[in-house]
Each structure stands twice: as C-alpha cells, then as structure tokens.
Amino acid sequence: MRILEPTIENVTLAAEAIRSGDLVGMPTETVYGVAADATNRAAVLRTFEAKGRPADNPLIVHVAHLQQLDGLVMEFPDRAQRLAERFWPGPLTLILPKRTEVSDEVTGGLGTIAVRIPNHPVALRLIDFSGVPISAPSANLFMGLSPTRAEHVDPALGDRLAMVLDGGPCEIGLESTVVDLSGEQPRLLRPGGISRAEVEEVLGVSLGAPVQGERKSPGLYLRHYAPKSPVRIVDQLGSQEPGIAFESAGDHQIALSRSPREYGVSLYAALHRLDAEGYSEIVIEAPPRDAGWEAVWDRLRRVVG
Ligand code: TXA
Ligand code: MG
Numbered sequence: 001m002r003i004l005e006p007t008i009e010n011v012t013l014a015a016e017a018i019r020s021g022d023l024v025g026m027p028t029e030t031v032y033g034v035a036a037d038a039t040n041r042a043a044v045l046r047t048f049e050a051k052g053r054p055a056d057n058p059l060i061v062h063v064a065h066l067q068q069l070d071g072l073v074m075e076f077p078d079r080a081q082r083l084a085e086r087f088w089p090g091p092l093t094l095i096l097p098k099r100t101e102v103s104d105e106v107t108g109g110l111g112t113i114a115v116r117i118p119n120h121p122v123a124l125r126l127i128d129f130s131g132v133p134i135s136a137p138s139a140n141l142f143m144g145l146s147p148t149r150a151e152h153v154d155p156a157l158g159d160r161l162a163m164v165l166d167g168g169p170c171e172i173g174l175e176s177t178v179v180d181l182s183g184e185q186p187r188l189l190r191p192g193g194i195s196r197a198e199v200e201e202v203l204g205v206s207l208g209a210p211v212q213g214e215r216k217s218p219g220l221y222l223r224h225y226a227p228k229s230p231v232r233i234v235d236q237l238g239s240q241e242p243g244i245a246f247e248s249a250g251d252h253q254i255a256l257s258r259s260p261r262e263y264g265v266s267l268y269a270a271l272h273r274l275d276a277e278g279y280s281e282i283v284i285e286a287p288p289r290d291a292g293w294e295a296v297w298d299r300l301r302r303v304v305g
Contacts (some may be wrong), residue, residue: 001159004124005149006165014180017162018043023050025139025153027167028062028118029239030091030193031146031268032153033136034161035062035126038072044105044135050160052142058108059135060093060176061115064127070111072133074099080181081205086202089119091172096178099208106135112182122167129189133250138175139164143226145275145303148173173265173296179207187211191295194262227275231282231304243283244270252277261290267296271303 004010007214008028014024018035021043026035034050036043038061048055063069068083074097076084083092098113107113108214118124125261127134137155138146139161150166158164177192179199187208188196202204237245242252244267249255254270256263284300287293 001155001161001165003166006028006125006162006167010163011122011125011129012092014126014163014165015131018126018132018134021046022162023160024126025119025150025158025161026123026134026136027150027165027170028120028123028136029089029171030118030154031170032139032150032159032164033062033123035123035136035141036132036221038102038106038133038135040132041103041105043302044103046104046160047135047137050157051137051140052296053137054142055105055106058110058114059106059137060233062118062123062127062134062136063100063115064117064124066117067212068127069115072099072102072115073097077181077248081108082202083179083181083199084117087166087194087198088117089124091119091174091176092199093178093190095178095182095189097182109114111191112180114178116176119171120167122165126165126270135295145227145271146175147272148265149272152272161276169265169269171265173268174299177295180210185278191298193295195292195293196294198276226272226305227282229250229275229279229282231271231284233284233286233300233304236288237283237285241283242274242279242281243285244274246287252279254302260287260296263287263293264296267299 024035026033036047093114095112095115119236172193177194178190180187185208
C-alpha cells in the first residue's frame with residue numbers, strides 16, 4: 001500500500017490515476033474514501049469489488065462546487081440550496097433525484113443519487129485536478145471500521161488502490177449525515193457530523209425516519225462498522241477491562257472526551273488501536289443518551305451488532 005504526502009505533484013498523479021480509471025485513497029473531513037471517477041462504469045465497479053461491497057449499496061458522489069451537480073441531479077430544490085449554503089463544504093450528504101446519465105452502478109439501481117461537497121483541501125483539489133465527480137465509499141472492507149487516518153486503511157484494500165493520499169487525521173471522524181430530499185418529507189437516513197437539530201433548524205421542519213423495509217442507507221446492516229474483536233457496552237468500565245472510558249483510563253484503556261463532537265473524532269481511531277491489540281473483547285462505557293450523541297450511538301449500535 002502506497003501512502004503519499006498530498007503535494008501538488010502527488011495530487012496530480014492521483015488525478016491522473018482517477019482519470020485512467022484507477023482507485024485512490026482520498027482523505028475527507030469525515031473518513032477516508034475510495035475515490036473513483038463516478039462517470040467511469042468500470043472504475044465504479046472496481047470500487048465495489050475492492051471493498052467486497054454488494055452492488056445494491058449505492059455510493060456518495062463528491063463534487064468540488066455546485067455547478068458540478070448539473071450533470072448529476074435532476075433539480076436542486078430550494079431546501080437543498082439552503083442546506084448547501086449553510087453546511088457545504090461539509091459532512092452532509094443529500095439524496096436527490098438523479099439524471100438519467102448517471103450510471104446504475106453508482107446509485108445501485110435507485111432513481112436517486114447521494115451527493116456532497118467534502119470539507120478537505122486534498123479532496124477538493126483531487127476533484128478539481130481530476131475534472132470529474134468522484135464517487136467515494138469509506139475506505140474499509142465491507143462491514144469493517146472506517147479509516148480516520150491514512151494508516152488505518154486495511155492493506156487488503158490499500159493494495160487495490162493506486163495510492164492513498166495522506167491528509168492527516170480526519171476532523172470529524174464519523175461518516176457524513178445523510179438526508180433524503182427526494183420525497184415530500186425530508187428524512188434522516190444516517191446521523192453524522194451535522195446534527196439532526198442543525199438540519200431541522202435550516203429546513204424549518206422535523207426530519208422523518210427512513211421508510212422501514214426500504215433498501216436505504218446502512219441502517220439495514222446492523223453489525224456494520226465492526227472491529228474484529230466483539231464489542232460490549234456497559235454503564236461503567238471495570239479497571240481491568242480493555243476498552244473505551246471517559247476518564248483516567250487504566251492500562252489497555254483509552255479515555256475519550258465528554259463532548260460528543262470530540263468523542264466522534266476519536267472513536268474509530270480508538271477502536272482501530274484496541275482492535276490491533278487483539279483482545280478477546282472490547283468494552284465501551286455507555287455515553288449519555290441525549291440528542292447530541294445520536295451519531296455516536298448510531299455507530300456504537302452498529303459496532304456491537
Ligand atoms: O462521510 C462520508 O459520507 C464518507 C466519505 C468518504 O465521504 N463516505 C461514506 O460512504 O460514508 P459509504 O459508501 O460508506 O456510505 C454511503 C451511504 C450508504 O449508507 C448508502 O446506503 C447511502 O450513503 N446512499 C448512497 N446513495 C444513496 C441513495 N441514492 N439513497 C439512499 N442512500 C444512499
Ligand atoms: Mg461505509
């Protein structure tokens with residue numbers, strides 16, 4: 001696996017790789033992604049194959065500016081405009097009706113497409129230099145933990161990439177918030193870096209839940225962001241248990257912040273570290289239940305399965 005500093009020269013090389021249909025490990029503010037030319041069917045198919053991801057689980061397409069969406073979405077309604085103005089570039093993905101030119105491989109055969117402008121200078125430069133919209137699922141094997149640092153990219157996946165651009169540790173650390181704007185009522189499909197309350201404040205309506213039984217977002221895979229060791233959540237971490245706590249962690253323990261944002265930034269990195277130790281079990285002290293912790297709890301549930 002080739003990890004490169006994101007110099008202008010290396011981003012230029014990465015953009016050439018994208019244009020010739022290869023895959024590149026791309027840093028974003030949320031997690032690292034497997035970048036491919038979203039307009040190149042073969043490259044998109046290679047993405048699914050490299051991750052071992054089922055073909056019906058659609059990808060997010062990343063653009064550098066709003067005009068680039070013209071070739072991707074049928075329309076950009078007023079409520080999308082308002083969310084974009086407030087949160088882009090940033091950790092918010094919008095689901096909108098797709099244009100017919102967008103290939104079924106990208107959208108998993110759905111009539112809608114997921115789009116976002118990421119808030120990371122390396123990602124924006126790579127999209128810019130490539131001159132194409134870039135599809136990028138998280139750079140983990142299917143069902144694995146998302147990487148929040150270049151060195152977290154699993155070599156089994158990394159070896160399929162032309163290179164991984166090292167953009168440093170991700171600033172958000174959890175995947176983007178996914179909001180479906182394709183129907184009458186906006187719905188929250190995945191909580192993430194932008195909170196439900198922040199989205200609702202801009203839209204002036206409350207967000208609906210995903211339609212049950214509909215094939216949407218990762219809600220369907222209960223054990224999704226899974227480390228190799230089994231994970232258990234407890235009210236209080238025992239002093240001998242390897243895991244994640246809030247305060248004065250002992251040996252084999254990692255202490256995370258009481259602020260949900262900072263907790264989210266470090267959660268995957270902590271799990272990657274503990275997982276590398278090969279413990280028979282990882283134990284996590286339960287965070288508070290209030291609304292600010294929605295995205296963290298969503299991931300913890302999927303980690304436990
Ligand atoms: O933060 C992120 O969003 C990262 C970085 C790399 O941008 N990407 C990411 O991609 O998390 P991925 O593929 O791991 O998750 C994409 C999510 C999946 O849950 C997928 O089901 C959902 O977005 N999605 C994509 N297209 C959709 C669509 N048309 N309708 C509903 N959900 C969609
Ligand atoms: Mg993922």
